[in-house]
Every structure is written in structure tokens, then in C-alpha cells.
Amino acid sequence: MSQPSALVPSMDPLTTTTPPPQRAEETRPASVAPPSAISMRGFNSWYGTNQVLHALDLEIAPRQVCGFIGPSGCGKSTLLRWINRMNDTIPGARAEGTLSLHGIDLLDKTLDVVDLRRRVGMVFQKPNPFPKSIFDNVAFGPRLHRVYSRTDLEELVEQSLRASALWNEVKDRLDSSALGLSGGQQQRLCIARAVAIGPEMLLMDEPCSALDPRSTASIEELIRELRASYTIVIVTHNMQQASRVSDATAFFYEGRLIESGPTDILFTNPKNRQTEDYVSGRFG
């Protein structure tokens, strides 16, 4: 599979703002610990007067899958939506502290959120394809970012659909409506749509919670493949899913980060009693 950030030759003004992540890795001395993709220090967030996140300190490594787990209402989706600033669309949402992506302050009021969202793709809980053709769904992002040539678009659409393991199922009906696909196919289409603009990071907010077990398995397999190219943060309610797909896991409870670390350690040998109770299914 080709590198997605190389998919977008005509997007130079946008892509040159940061070097592609894989190049950074090649030039780095092997002994130094990889710098975090996302780092937060003393991060707090509110909806109106209701504080939903309290003093979070967390580092997310690049090119890994990081799972956010915790019971409903613990703030994990809110945190996810700060990383691409989707909370800007919610009146009364605000945050304090430090939240940065490769050293860029994500809470900066003057940040170019359009460019940020190109670099940080998002997949939602419920598949939300646009009521357009399959082709136009995948081409939507590239067109927003001024890729208009038909051959470039065709190439991008094919590569994105291949990357999301959907190409073989839809290659003969790219012009039919995306709403005719099954739920699992729609969700993979949404992943293709996010991948098509060459992001360095993918945020997934319970991407399988509206899907049947077979579609869930195909999405999980896809996530494991995409890890090679993207930093992925996945919010999930499903403990097994977190243990299957994520390299690192962070457990949240009532707006606080209780414990984080490599997934196998967090699940088999948690330091915290609450984490142990949650991952063993005693509450949540």
C-alpha cells in the first residue's frame, strides 16, 4: 500500500507546512524515544459551567493505535473532539491547559482549523456518508482542498478505497449512491473519505458501535493495517476491541485520566483498582 501522504501531489501549499511523518522517523537517531504526536498537560475542558475534563496529562505516540476507554459520560469523546477542534461547533465549549499536536498549540484561538482538520481526520460513531455517489464522497475532501483534475481525483479515490479495503466491493459502482451501501461498507467509505486528504492522524469515535459483528471485525482489521501509516486514536466502549486493536490504552473515569500505558500491561496488570474493576467488567 502506498503512503497516503504521497497520494496528494497537488496539495503542496498544505502538505509542506509539516514534513511527512515517515521522513522525520527515518532521520531520527534510533536511541531517542519517539516524540509524542499529541501531548497534553493540565488539560481542562468545560461545557458552559460544567467541567467535563480535569487536569489531564497524556502523551500519544505517533504511528500507534491509542484506545480511550471508560464508561459513558467520562469525557473521552469530548477529548477526542478537542484534537481536531470539532468542539468549536458546540456553543459554550472551552478548554484550558496545554494540548499540542507535534508541538502546535491546538487551543490557539488563531489556529487554522481547516488545515488542522485536513491533517487530523475523523470517523464518527454512526456512518455519515453524504447523500452523493461513492466517488463524490471520497472526492469531497480533495475537492475542498482544490484537487480538481479528473485523473488525480480518480487515482486518489482508488487509492483511498483500497486503503480502506472497500475498493473490490465498490469499484464497479462508484457512481451509485453511497446510501445504498451496508453499514460496515458506509463506515469504511467514511474512513476512505478521511484518508483521501492525506491526514497524519485519524480520530475514531466508537467507529463500530453501530455495526454488526462481521463489519466490526473488518473495521478492526482495517485499523490494524492503517496503524502503519497513521497515528490513530480510537474511543471505544468495547474492552475486547480496545485490547484487540490498540497499542496503548488510556482509561478515563468521570472526566479524569485514571491510568494509561501499553495495552497489554493495562489489561493484565493495571496499577489502579478502578482500572482493574473496569477492564475486568466489574463496572461500567
Place this chain on the structure above:
Amino acid sequence: MIAVAARNAADIAERGTPCSLRMRAWFEGSIKALLWSLTCFTVVTTAAIISVLAYETYGFFTIQNHPEVSVWSFFVGTEWSPLLGAQPMFGVLPLVAGTLLVTTIAGIVALPIGLMTAVYLSEYAPARRRTVLKAVLEILAGVPTVVYGFFALTFITPYLLQPLSNSFGAYNAMSAGIAVGIMILPIVCSLCEDALRAVPQSLRDGAYALGSTKFDVSAKVVVPAGLSGVIAAFLLALTRAIGETMIVALAAGGLAQLTANPTAQVQTMTAYMVQIFLGDAPAAGIEYKSSYAVAFTLFLITFFLTWIGALVLRRYREEYE
């Protein structure tokens, strides 16, 4: 707590049902009969009106001693002069053209402005401002149409149109069209806004997450997704424009001409009917009967548009189910 609840429930059980089974059956039966008869009243009234329309139209086409009247010459005739000259002419096309001219102008005024206002209200306006603006629009929708007629005649024509060009007469299709456009604006706006607000938030989120600006979201996702609702809104508003009477009777003039010139005076189908029924045409006369044929034509046109609108609307409801 549980003990109290049990005692209350026991009280209800002891009291029994409030009236006998037969009383309840009688009551339910009479309610059902009342509702059924009211439904029949609505349907029968509509059917009766359409039958009278059809009957009188038939009477017009089979009238004695008027060889110039035929279905063919009515629908393709290009001259409408029922009251003037020795030889009255009954070709409905000038009236249809007058109606279409006024409706087209109204559509050009109302549809783009209405859609853009709806986009503003549904996508851009903060919640408080939207509430206030919607209330203002509802006031606009409540203005009696005769007022728009005055407005066209005493303001739009002398102060807006005639300074632009002296070819505008005191009565002209343009001012009537603009006034009708203003009249249907709240309908376009409110129905379009409903259609746009029905587009699921998840689609907007999906578009924002790909790096869309608010304009991208509105123009490339929300409006296309709500397009069938928008088209249905347009058709329903145009139906209102076609049937509008007072504005055109006051401001468009009374001369039936087959023209597309907006500075000329035109007579619409509705304005002709007003002229006949307010004038002294005898009830058995051919002019009187001709207005039924015109009314029937108007009914067919609006029925067709309403039907198309309903079809489009149904398709758009299915899209998200």
C-alpha cells in the same frame, strides 16, 4: 411508599370503571361518527366545488350560437377579447402568459432570496436571532395580499420602476411580479429552512471534519442534501403565486396580451375572473361561463404543480429513512 401506592391502586380498583360498558361503547361510537362526518364534509365540499367547476366549463364549451368557442380554439387561441368588439375571442393563452409572466418575475425575486435567507437562518444565524427573524417572517406572511397590491401600485411602480424607465405604465407585470415575489418570500424561506434543518447534523460534522468552511458545509452538503425539500418549497410557493389574485387585479392591469414584456400591462387568469364576477356580466352569458373555463385551466395548472411538489417531497422524506 410502596404501601401507599398499593392502597391508592386498591382504591381505584374498588371504585371500578367510571361508567358502564354500554355507555362507553355509545360514547366511543358517537365520537367516531362525528369525526367521520366532519371528514366527509371536507371531502364532499372539495368534490362539489370541482364538479361545479367541471360542469360550468362543460357548459361553456357546449354553448349554443357561439361557433367561435371550441376546446381547440380555447387552449391554442392567442387572442382573448371576450368583452370587446363584434366578434369576441376566447383563446386562453394570453391569460396563461400573463399569469406565467407575473409568476416568473415573482420566482426570480423570491426563490434565490428565500433560499439564501433560509441558509442564513439554518446555518449561520445564532439561535436568538433566528427566533426573532422567524417571527418577523411570520408577520410578513400575515400581511393581507391586498396591501401588497397597494404597495405595488403606489410605491413599486411610481418610485422604483418608473424612474428606471419611462416604458413602465401605471399598470405593469413587473411591479405585480415583484409584489407577488415579496408575498411568497416568507413561504419559500420558511419551507426551505425546514428542509435544510432536516439535514442530519452528522452530515455537517462529517463535512467540518474534512476541513470544510461554513460556506462549504452549506453549499456543498446541506443544500444538496436538502435539495428535494427546497424544490418542493419552490413549487408550493409558485403555486401560491399562480393563484394570487388581489395583487395582480390591482397592479398588473386589465388588458389580456400575449407578451413577455414586463413593462406592459397584462391580465392574469385570476384577474380576469375578478373582472367578470365584479362586473355586470349576466349569469347565463358567455363571458360569465368563460371564467369557469379559465378557473378550470388554473385549477389544472396548480393541481399539477402541487402534485409534482408532493412527489418531490415524498422522495426527500425517503432519503433519510
